[in-house]
Amino acid sequence: MVDASIGTPEQLRDPDFMPPLSKAVPLGIQHVLAMFVSNVTPAIIICGAAGFGFGSNSPDFPQMIYMIQMSMFFAGIATLFQTIGLGPVGARLPVVQGTSFAFIPIMIPLVAGKGVDAMAVVMGGVFIGGLFHASLGLFIGKIRFALPPLVTGLVVTMIGLALVKVGIQYAAGGVPAMAKPEYGSLLNWSMAGVVIVVTLGLKFFTRGMLSVSAVLVGLLAGYVFAFLIGEVSLGSVGRAASFALPNPFHFGMEFSVAAIIGFCLMAIVSAVETVGDVSGITKGGAGREATDKEIQGATYADGLGTAVSGLFGALPNTSFSQNVGLIAMTGVMSRGVVTIGAVFLILCGLVPKIGAVISSVPIEVLGGGVIIMFGMVVAAGISMLSDVNWNRRNMVIFAIALSLGLGLQLEPNALQYLPATIKVLATSGILPAALIAIVLNLMLPDDLSDEATEEVSGGMAGHGLGSINKDDHV
Numbered sequence: 378m379v380d381a382s383i384g385t386p387e388q389l390r391d392p393d394f395m396p397p398l399s400k401a402v403p404l405g406i407q408h409v410l411a412m413f414v415s416n417v418t419p420a421i422i423i424c425g426a427a428g429f430g431f432g433s434n435s436p437d438f439p440q441m442i443y444m445i446q447m448s449m450f451f452a453g454i455a456t457l458f459q460t461i462g463l464g465p466v467g468a469r470l471p472v473v474q475g476t477s478f479a480f481i482p483i484m485i486p487l488v489a490g491k492g493v494d495a496m497a498v499v500m501g502g503v504f505i506g507g508l509f510h511a512s513l514g515l516f517i518g519k520i521r522f523a524l525p526p527l528v529t530g531l532v533v534t535m536i537g538l539a540l541v542k543v544g545i546q547y548a549a550g551g552v553p554a555m556a557k558p559e560y561g562s563l564l565n566w567s568m569a570g571v572v573i574v575v576t577l578g579l580k581f582f583t584r585g586m587l588s589v590s591a592v593l594v595g596l597l598a599g600y601v602f603a604f605l606i607g608e609v610s611l612g613s614v615g616r617a618a619s620f621a622l623p624n625p626f627h628f629g630m631e632f633s634v635a636a637i638i639g640f641c642l643m644a645i646v647s648a649v650e651t652v653g654d655v656s657g658i659t660k661g662g663a664g665r666e667a668t669d670k671e672i673q674g675a676t677y678a679d680g681l682g683t684a685v686s687g688l689f690g691a692l693p694n695t696s697f698s699q700n701v702g703l704i705a706m707t708g709v710m711s712r713g714v715v716t717i718g719a720v721f722l723i724l725c726g727l728v729p730k731i732g733a734v735i736s737s738v739p740i741e742v743l744g745g746g747v748i749i750m751f752g753m754v755v756a757a758g759i760s761m762l763s764d765v766n767w768n769r770r771n772m773v774i775f776a777i778a779l780s781l782g783l784g785l786q787l788e789p790n791a792l793q794y795l796p797a798t799i800k801v802l803a804t805s806g807i808l809p810a811a812l813i814a815i816v817l818n819l820m821l822p823d824d825l826s827d828e829a830t831e832e833v834s835g836g837m838a839g840h841g842l843g844s845i846n847k848d849d850h851v
Contacts (some may be wrong), residue, residue: 383709390663392470395713404709405717408473409725410590412697414746416452416475416722417735419692420444421743422543423481425552427488427495431740432553437493442617442732443627447691448476450623450726455682455694456719459675460712466511468655468675471662471715473700474682477693478754479532479647480506482539482786483639483808484692486801496628496690498636503687505632506640511680513648514673524649526764527771528814532646534758535782535807540751547744565741568608572599572745589703592746599742608739617733623726627690635798640693642808644680647695651679654696661701662710698757774817782810 383404388394395401424430424444429437455474462469487502488495513520546552548569549561559565576595579587587594603609652667655675659667675696682694704710725731765771785791786806795803802808 453722502636507684537755
């Protein structure tokens with residue numbers, strides 16, 4: 378329920394309204410707490426995949442602290458692009474930006490086991506992909522037809538499926554521990570279990586901010602538990618600086634065809650997701666549709682925020698859907714509130730000790746959090762798929778795209794004779810699934826007869842309302 382002391386109903390629906398600072402500051406920090414864990418997790422995963430993350434004992438481990446720091450700093454910068462704007466850039470709405478999960482399956486094959494040197498290729502892809510993303514603002518409305526819920530739901534589901542393995546590995550002890558006896562031990566799983574139990578308890582039995590930030594509080598509970606049993610090392614916190622500015626071209630920049638193609642193609646999906654978030658904000662917060670100018674500005678800001686991030690060693694940015702839900706919950710549409718949250722993120726990004734504290738979280742504790750987060754990505758994809766009319770045609774398109782996309786992801790050696798660039802793109806799973814779904818959706822006839830699919834469905838036919846004419850349902 379909205380606090381009437383913040384403002385009148387008309388004021389609360391106005392993006393330009395600024396509540397009193399005593400109310401605006403905690404509301405802004407709420408937005409940061411709701412997205413904080415999700416924002417820094419991609420950097421941790423990519424550093425781990427490259428071989429200098431948790432448990433690696435790599436001399437390059439401080440590089441992960443830097444990337445965590447940049448994740449916070451440039452999430453704040455990208456959010457300012459949205460809330461304050463820069464010419465045509467920015468929706469000038471309370472859009473919260475953060476590091477995107479969507480690009481992780483594209484990045485992992487690019488960096489797997491290659492160390493810090495692989496980051497230059499990633500940053501080249503982030504930069505070019507960001508510029509391409511920004512260019513989509515010129516015609517974003519004209520390409521939405523090619524990405525219906527069948528395609529976007531499939532892509533989001535595939536992203537989650539690509540990541541759930543990471544959550545289990547982290548909870549069991551992390552990749553570096555796989556060859557050791559302690560991998561999968563009860564001690565490791567107990568740390569992850571505390572996070573999961575506390576998070577679920579808060580999600581189901583509390584309301585308001587406790588429920589919204591349940592994963593963060595769950596991680597804090599797991600961290601305290603790990604500290605009490607002697608599994609937390611704070612050595613890196615003491616060595617970390619108290620203040621540091623972003624370093625241009627920190628990881629260098631190289632341009633790889635595979636990285637550029639992968640980032641550009643995923644940028645299309647990310648842009649459509651941002652359009653949905655902007656529409657959700659205007660509908661939930663102001664009871665109206667988003668204007669073309671707002672959607673175009675949001676897309677420009679998405680891309681520009683990503684391109685600038687790549688110049689300083691951060692990962693792609695996108696709008697964060699959980700903050701859309703938070704606006705609907707609080708009823709406060711003020712972009713000034715989100716601007717305060719963005720400034721808080723920027724300040725956090727200037728303090729390496731904060732990144733060092735995050736890096737001291739045991740990987741098993743983080744595993745408990747990401748198991749829930751990545752599972753929720755899958756659930757979000759399935760929720761999007763619930764909007765699909767599940768006729769026989771769409772079932773076949775989904776079946777072929779999912780089988781090839783997920784299959785190539787699970788068995789990458791099936792493409793061992795392909796050129797390296799094509800293999801990296803194809804084994805991401807997401808890109809082939811998305812391309813197959815888009816092409817088939819545009820090319821295939823409108824419907825198939827029941828007989829056309831019964832022979833390959835093994836007798837398991839769905840009977841949901843999506844597969845019949847709802848007007849005929851009584």
